[in-house]
Amino acid sequence: MSVQQATLQSLKAGRRALWRQRLAENWRVFRGNLLGKIGLSLLVMFGLMAGLSYIPPLIDPMYHPMTGVDPLVVKSTGPSLTHWLGTDFMGRDILSQLLAGARVAFMVGVSAAFMSVVLGTAVGMTAGYLGKTTDTLLMRLADMIMVLPTLLVVLMLAALFGQLSIWMIVLMIALFRWPGVSRVIRAQTLSLKQRPFIDAARVAGASHTRIIFRHIMPNVLPLAFLYMTFRVTSAIVIEAGLAFLGFGDPGTVSWGMMLQWVWKTGHMFTAPYWLLPPGICISLITLSFYMLGRAMDEVLDPRLRDETQAG
Amino acid sequence: MALLKVENLSIGYRTAGGMLKAVDGVNLSLEEGRSLGLVGESGCGKTTIGMALMGLLPPNGSITGGRIVLDGVEISALDEEELRKVRWSQVAMIFQAAMNALNPVIRVSAQMTEAIRTHRPDMDEQAIMQRVEGLFNLVGLPLERLHDFPHQYSGGMKQRAIIAMALALNPKLIIADEPTTALDVIVQDQILKETKVLQEQFDIGIIFISHDISIVAEVCHDIGVMYAGQLVEAGPAQEVFFNSKHPYTRALVGSFPTLAGPKSKLTPIPGEPPNLIGAIPGCRFCDRCPKDTASCKLEPPKWQEINERHWVLCDHC
Amino acid sequence: MRKYIAKRLAQVVVILFFILTVLFVLFRLAPGDPVSRMVDPEMTPEDAQHLIEQLGLDEPIWKQYLIYLKNFASGEFGYSIHYGEPVARVIWDKLPNTILLFTTAVLLSAMVGISWGKIAAWKKGKGADIGMTIAALVTHTLFLPWLALLLVWVFAYQLDWFPITGMVSEEVFLDPDAGFWAKAVDVGYHMVLPLATLFLIHFGSYLLVMRSSMLETLKEDYIVLARAKGLSDRAIRNKHAAPNAWLPVVTSVGLSLAFSINGGALTETVFSWPGIGRELVFAVSQNDYPLAQASFLLIATVVLFSNVVVDVLYAFLDPRIRY
């Protein structure tokens, strides 16, 4: 191995160690954050629910959240030994539906958030890095989309295209929730562009793509990641709202869907065992992603951290 | 009787890492109408002393020892309500970051009058307005800009407005914490000269805080040099500046060009001040000191008299 | 300032034009035949022919686009399939109901959120702060329609304090002797629960924004100067800190307007509040495309105009901004 290679290797190892150190440090701060801890534990619980959702249909097909019907039950019944949380109006098991709902919530939330963050990061970096007309155009577009009420926009798309499948809903949410992310990433990119190492890379002959992917992206990713937790929340809430209004994917059982059934079949005053669980779950999962986001905000922004230390 | 006496003052901040001793056993004394300069690198505790004099330490800071006596009144023993009465009417302050010391959403005139109105309920609006206009004339600000918002002022104008504000209630003591640091050199020079004239005209005591010893030497009667929370050298300005004893003072003198003189080469002081959390047994400067001896690290240094008014905290000067 | 408002209004027009164009294009791309989606199959052939001509559905596509724009500019939104009458007539009298609920909710929650956030920041770390912060965190992450159902269940169904749905009682509005105030009180009574729903969901986010903005403001040098001047805590908090801390809250109110109108539509639907949000939901469920399209545009217009109002308010509150 040549000396040069050796230095390069040790440099890389050093960088990796630095990363690990930073990660460990961030984790330490995060662990000291009460909100973050509560949020994370709740999310673990919801994760467990999602994982467990595969089990009930295996025990007995009547526990299938969508198609399983208890042949002995013809109307909504309260909690019992066979149905711990009771059944809905046609004898389907509410607990199984609730567990399936957790799976749908994660699926919708994480995939919509991921797509919108990828889109927002791409747009933000492009706008910030290229500047000029590209920047103006992209940001005008972002402004325009940002002021539109996403739930109603998706509703309008349902009016145009008819019933939307769950993946269409996810895609639509992603398509209309990126502007917030892109603005933040753009600002970050603009400030990165001023740093000497970008100039150095350019002088060294790096292409624009290389600069964007090698030098800018690693620096904006933590921020993008932070925004993802906030986007997860809004995606879950939008899907739930849509399902509640009766425009969800009829082939999936989401918590919003369960509330729509309670409400539309007129059980909201008589079946608290059916009304309460899905609402609590949507609210709690929102809260836990929100708390996680706030905690990460504090981890990533030392300014916020100092405040808690000094007091 | 001295206007201000600071006796053996110690101030600590509670931090996540433990108690941070920002000020440790400082003694100061100031006669009426005289000016004292406090100099030292950033972080040595100058602002902390200034804030303590106004009873304005942040929530995690507190006086852990010693006392502050202003005009016969022990400031360090007053409660919040009594302090509020002393503030601005007895001690006024000109801030370090003058650029941000004016509230951006309130007109300058209103910011000036509210100080008077708070402390002088007996004065009617007309008298207050007259007073404010008089002050504006005094510091050389055009009257037609009185009702502007702060962002319409230049940096120098903002600083003048704050000086006018500080003079509003004829305080006996003004604390000027790096009043000109954010200004460009020419404005800085003008403001310093005018401040000095005003101070002499109204016989106000001034504590002038700066990290630049050459400025302080020009405007102040006396100088106290601070290092890591302690006073390390004190005496008449000319004496401390031209006949510095403490190696730290010498380094400070060497590291700044004088305002008037030719720009000499700056020699920054190598090394960093010690961490103020936890106990420091010996001399605090010894790590950076050219005269460092074995005993310096172990024994705290003692005050040495150079002459009747010039003292230094060093065993080897 | 006047120029700035004019400029912002022009922007609103441009955005509306953009939305109209996108809707036009999507509508042509959508499955199904445009004529059958726009024209009620139960109309008499003459009426249908008349409507097709009015909407320009038999013209070449570029001309259809121009007619479409012209119709919207002149407030002709087409013919509702469900109601069998002009869309304009259906939605115009729904607009004030939505504006009433929406603006009251936004103003109320912003005002309460701001004043409580101010106090929470001032008492940082104390019981009042912790209590308010937790309350804010929890309420503003509640799922809105669920909260609405809970409120109805408890306060309308169980306790019977408020009506379950609707905006007016027939006895009052059909009574020829009922004066303006009797009617206003009746509407107010019906509005309590929908308003409470929107308020509970929204005040928390304003409270949290105000709290953190106020905490930032309290670190500023001008606050230290205000203290040094010997001002009372009250003066420091209300005169020096709060007016600066408002600014980010105003921005956040602007950014959350779209979110608020989503909530508005959900609330209207649950409470059968006769507003445009509910009309949009209804239209989509009935496949009444002309009605849906018009409701959506009207809602977008409301949001865009509220945004202008918020921006103007910001400029008014911050003397550093002069247009």
Ligand SMILES: Nc1ncnc2c1ncn2[C@@H]1O[C@H](COP(=O)(O)OP(=O)(O)O)[C@@H](O)[C@H]1O
């Ligand atoms: N609110 C605070 N909390 C904790 N430490 C502080 C606080 N304010 C100042 N300090 C520390 O006290 C020391 C003195 O600070 P300061 O008085 O601002 O110094 P100077 O004005 O000389 O630059 C520094 O080490 C600083 O880090």
Ligand SMILES: [Mg+2]
């Ligand atoms: Mg300082």
